[in-house]
Amino acid sequence: MRKLVIPAAAAALALALTACGSGSDSDSGKSGDGDGTLVVGATAVPAGEVLTYIKDNLAEKAGLDLEIKEFTDYVLPNTALQEGTLDANLYQNQPFLDEFNKSKGTDLVSVVKAYLPPMGVYSKKIEDISKLADGATVAVPNETTNEGRALKLLAAKGLITLKDGAGANASPADIEANPKHLKFKELEPAQLPRSLDDVDVAVINNNYAQDAGYSPAKDAIVLESAKDNPYANLLAVKRGNEDDPRVEKLAKLLVSSDVKKFIEDKYKGSVLPVTSG
Structure with a gap:
């Protein structure tokens, strides 16, 4: 069955993850307020690894406090983003995001293309x-x-x-x-x-x-070939939060020369960097 649905058990898991993982307002900024920790949802590879590199090596200098929440499916990160328990996510491409918004009634938008993970x-x-x-x-x-x-x-x-x-x-x-x-x-x-x-x-x-x-x-x-490929993974936020200063900092880091080199060195052609949005 072709679908974009989650079973009740997965929905319960989403509640558990957000209840115990996103932190209080004193620990992380509310979505879109520009202050505090930026909470970003991601699949483990490569998104989680790219974000971890940024957190460990680049975020402090950029004045960004970054928290990463890892997911094992393609639905919960968008559900959590729409509900506001995430500030951003990194794992999906534009065609997937468009279909998700259409089928789920969400209002999520792309900020920047980060890398291409070829199928x-x-x-x-x-x-x-x-x-x-x-x-x-x-x-x-x-x-x-x-x-x-x-x-x-x-x-x-x-x-x-x-x-x-x-x-x-x-x-x-x-x-x-x-x-x-x-x-x-x-x-x-x-x-x-x-x-x-x-x-x-x-x-x-x-x-x-x-x-x-x-x-x-x-x-x-x-x-897949990288030429004219529409499936680059992107940093996404809920509409209205594109100009959040924390999001802008992360977007800039994702297309930086440091991240490009990290992707090239670590993945050796299995993931391809994108150097502009």
């Missing part, structure tokens, strides 16, 4: 995508924009053809030609690395691939 195709059974067998099973993310992104990557390699007009939210229903008769298995993005024992290939988001110990630049048998 890749991974396999334990083949080392060359051209060797993918007829009737092979392909695992893809089951939520809207990431599934469309995965299908576009497969289309770019000639494995499928999408219908004219199939946009960022393309689904298997938008496949016009499937010469290898591929079978698609739609899974939660976090489950995709674990699916590799059961499928022929899986199209996996960068952060979940790295969480599972894969190096996208080395281990992906297909990796």
Whole structure:
């Protein structure tokens, strides 16, 4: 099922995280007031690592008190941001943010593009995508924009053809030609690395691939190109907080030469820096 929903258990987890993690008003500034700690939500890799580098090496000099809250899914960071228990988040791309706002009624906006985490195709059974067998099973993310992104990557390699007009939210229903008769298995993005024992290939988001110990630049048998790629991860805030001085400081640091060098040195092509918003 393609969806942008969370079960009740995840909602309860969100309440628990925000209740015990965001701090009191005396410890962190209220969203948008420009004072106190800036609380930023992020997935662990690469967002959490990039933010930790900034916190440990750059934030104090910039006059920024930064607190990082890590999440393991793609919904709770936006829910918390909309509710005000986060001041900003870093993990999503513009197509995902647009779809989230549309489907959830949130009012979140981009501040700056930070880096590109290229999506890749991974396999334990083949080392060359051209060797993918007829009737092979392909695992893809089951939520809207990431599934469309995965299908576009497969289309770019000639494995499928999408219908004219199939946009960022393309689904298997938008496949016009499937010469290898591929079978698609739609899974939660976090489950995709674990699916590799059961499928022929899986199209996996960068952060979940790295969480599972894969190096996208080395281990992906297909990796997205950076050219004209709309999927750079961005720093997001609730509308109206774009000019918060704390947010402006973090945005400037995210595209600084120091962060660019950190990304290049640490990820060695598995994450690509963005040097302008």
